[in-house]
Amino acid sequence: MADVSFTRLCGRIPSVVTRIARMSWAVDRAAVVLLLICLVTTGLAAAGQLAATSRAMGPLLGGGSVQERLHAALPALIVVAVMAALVRTTAALSAYGERRITPKLTTEADTTLVASVCKVEAATYHEDGFHDRQEAAEMGVLRTHVMVGDAQQLVSSLIKLVTAGGVLSLIDPLLLPFLLLAVLPAGVGAVLTARVDYEIHFVNIADRNVRGMMRWWATSPKFADEVRANSMTGYLLHWYRALSRRADARTLAAAPRTLRIALTSAACGGVFLVGTWVALYWLAAAGRIPLATAATAVVAVQTTLGALTQVVRSAGYVFHTSLYLGDMADFFDEAARRAPHRGAQRARTPVEEVRLEEAVYRYPGKERPAVDGVSLTLRRGQILALVGTNGSGKTTLTRLIAGILLADKGRVTWNGTDLAETDAESVWERTGLVPQYFAQWPLRLRENITLGQPRTPDDGPVWDAVDAVGLREAVEDLPGGLDTLLAREIFSGVELSGGQWQRVACARGLYRTPDLLIMDEPTSQVDPQGEHRIFETLKASAADRITIVVTHRLENTRIADHIIVMEEGRITEQGRYDDLAHANGTFERLLALSQDR
Numbered sequence: 375m376a377d378v379s380f381t382r383l384c385g386r387i388p389s390v391v392t393r394i395a396r397m398s399w400a401v402d403r404a405a406v407v408l409l410l411i412c413l414v415t416t417g418l419a420a421a422g423q424l425a426a427t428s429r430a431m432g433p434l435l436g437g438g439s440v441q442e443r444l445h446a447a448l449p450a451l452i453v454v455a456v457m458a459a460l461v462r463t464t465a466a467l468s469a470y471g472e473r474r475i476t477p478k479l480t481t482e483a484d485t486t487l488v489a490s491v492c493k494v495e496a497a498t499y500h501e502d503g504f505h506d507r508q509e510a511a512e513m514g515v516l517r518t519h520v521m522v523g524d525a526q527q528l529v530s531s532l533i534k535l536v537t538a539g540g541v542l543s544l545i546d547p548l549l550l551p552f553l554l555l556a557v558l559p560a561g562v563g564a565v566l567t568a569r570v571d572y573e574i575h576f577v578n579i580a581d582r583n584v585r586g587m588m589r590w591w592a593t594s595p596k597f598a599d600e601v602r603a604n605s606m607t608g609y610l611l612h613w614y615r616a617l618s619r620r621a622d623a624r625t626l627a628a629a630p631r632t633l634r635i636a637l638t639s640a641a642c643g644g645v646f647l648v649g650t651w652v653a654l655y656w657l658a659a660a661g662r663i664p665l666a667t668a669a670t671a672v673v674a675v676q677t678t679l680g681a682l683t684q685v686v687r688s689a690g691y692v693f694h695t696s697l698y699l700g701d702m703a704d705f706f707d708e709a710a711r712r713a714p715h716r717g718a719q720r721a722r723t724p725v726e727e728v729r730l731e732e733a734v735y736r737y738p739g740k741e742r743p744a745v746d747g748v749s750l751t752l753r754r755g756q757i758l759a760l761v762g763t764n765g766s767g768k769t770t771l772t773r774l775i776a777g778i779l780l781a782d783k784g785r786v787t788w789n790g791t792d793l794a795e796t797d798a799e800s801v802w803e804r805t806g807l808v809p810q811y812f813a814q815w816p817l818r819l820r821e822n823i824t825l826g827q828p829r830t831p832d833d834g835p836v837w838d839a840v841d842a843v844g845l846r847e848a849v850e851d852l853p854g855g856l857d858t859l860l861a862r863e864i865f866s867g868v869e870l871s872g873g874q875w876q877r878v879a880c881a882r883g884l885y886r887t888p889d890l891l892i893m894d895e896p897t898s899q900v901d902p903q904g905e906h907r908i909f910e911t912l913k914a915s916a917a918d919r920i921t922i923v924v925t926h927r928l929e930n931t932r933i934a935d936h937i938i939v940m941e942e943g944r945i946t947e948q949g950r951y952d953d954l955a956h957a958n959g960t961f962e963r964l965l966a967l968s969q970d971r
């Protein structure tokens with residue numbers, strides 16, 4: 375949470391305005407120049423308006439008939455009208471400039487956020503608080519919608535303030551401090567209220583995060599059947615409401631504080647404002663200033679007051695924004711620190727050998743390592759099957775082998791080079807991973823297979839991947855073939871069955887023709903025919919790569935050259951199917967259980 379002490383708050387406004395200006399300059403220089411011209415013009419026009427008002431007051435309040443007085447004041451009144459028109463025009467142009475900058479700025483911030491999250495080391499996701507900090511940064515992105523407008527309002531009202539305040543000081547130096555005192559309490563009030571809002575926002579982040587996830591799971595069509603048929607709706611709504619109410623309770627608890635701040639600042643401001651009007655009355659009544667000057671002072675007081683109020687309000691908004699921008703900047707810094715910095719050397723291809731030497735990995739917050747001292751050598755052309763009970767560390771081991779996670783102790787090497795010192799992208803260029811929980815991208819079928827690979831000139835390799843998983847017939851039945859949009863929620867999109875989706879995920883892995891292919895429960899939803907086809911493909915293409923299959927269907931491990939049985943993060947048995955099936959160990963026991971129906 376950002377430091378929100380009062381002096382720091384006031385001190386950070388100039389730096390935030392400068393930062394917003396710098397960010398705006400980076401996305402649209404022409405619009406920033408337009409805004410600057412508008413700001414200067416607004417200041418000059420406001421000064422001209424007041425000077426002309428002052429010149430008009432003399433004849434208007436002087437002697438002669440109404441026509442004579444109006445006639446004498448006419449040139450000055452025309453200047454007042456022209457200046458007012460200029461102020462309005464610059465306001466319109468400023469709004470145009472701001473509308474040009476804001477969408478680009480928001481897109482820039484939003485894209486940076488997505489890129490930052492996508493690029494961090496995967497281990498960062500498993501750390502406590504990372505998602506909450508990401509959520510706080512999201513708020514910074516949202517604030518980019520308003521920050522240019524707020525900063526521009528602040529600077530423009532400051533310019534108006536200086537102009538009108540200057541005129542007022544010329545009339546009587548006493549009036550300006552009075553006015554400042556009238557508005558200052560509102561400024562303090564705005565900053566204190568922003569601080570309360572930010573504190574509430576901060577304590578509600580975790581609940582909002584959970585609520586957002588709950589909302590997605592509860593309303594996504596993907597889980598609609600499960601929610602309904604398991605009568606979860608009532609409970610989900612109850613939980614969703616409870617989370618919302620908890621957040622509301624914190625907001626409501628702070629309401630009396632904000633009310634106290636608002637009332638106190640309004641009362642203090644009111645006292646000083648009355649003082650200003652009394653001072654002006656006294657100056658005119660005592661004959662210290664002529665009536666025409668007093669009339670100009672009334673206009674100047676109104677203008678200054680308007681500008682001051684705007685300054686205070688905009689400063690409050692800018693300050694509020696600065697808190698969220700601070701969180702966003704902190705998150706970007708953290709993400710940059712947590713991006714892979716593994717070393718510049720690239721993975722040497724083709725990958726002939728992957729070796730693990732006493733590799734250990736423990737997830738943050740866990741007492742026991744998920745992988746605990748595993749040593750293993752895999753060679754090109756080999757198929758390795760990983761089996762074991764749930765939670766025994768199979769998926770984590772594949773993450774270490776693919777360099778998604780780096781070992782806490784020990785080493786994982788590709789062709790003798792430690793993955794901890796190898797450029798991560800060069801490793802993943804040669805990897806294909808079909809995870810247990812695969813993504814169902816709301817894209818065309820073709821992109822669902824080719825995503826992550828450069829485009830090929832024709833669809834030949836895509837059809838090869840489709841054939842490899844036995845999906846051709848189903849694809850030909852789709853209304854647009856490979857062009858079919860796989861998202862029922864989107865116009866003209868269609869939905870695949872669970873098994874078809876899993877075949878698409880397998881096709882995606884095979885299409886990459888990787889040096890290392892990892893398939894984690896690749897056929898758990900696929901029918902026996904499809905499963906047979908996929909395992910035949912794995913066997914046929916095994917010579918060109920290292921293949922790893924994680925499976926609970928032990929019959930599938932017959933295709934493996936080597937089987938590893940894992941228990942509590944360690945390898946407890948290894949060998950070929952025929953050896954392990956009669957070794958009187960865990961494999962034989964699990965095999966017997968799978969056949970005992």
Ligand SMILES: Nc1ncnc2c1ncn2[C@@H]1O[C@H](COP(=O)(O)OP(=O)(O)OP(=O)(O)O)[C@@H](O)[C@H]1O
Binds near residue numbers: 744766767771810
């Ligand atoms: N993201 C994570 N954060 C913390 N702990 C995790 C995480 N992922 C896995 N674990 C823990 O690590 C251990 C090994 O999990 P892993 O997913 O590697 O097992 P697995 O053998 O693949 O299990 P399954 O057969 O159920 O897929 C488990 O105790 C699990 O709770």
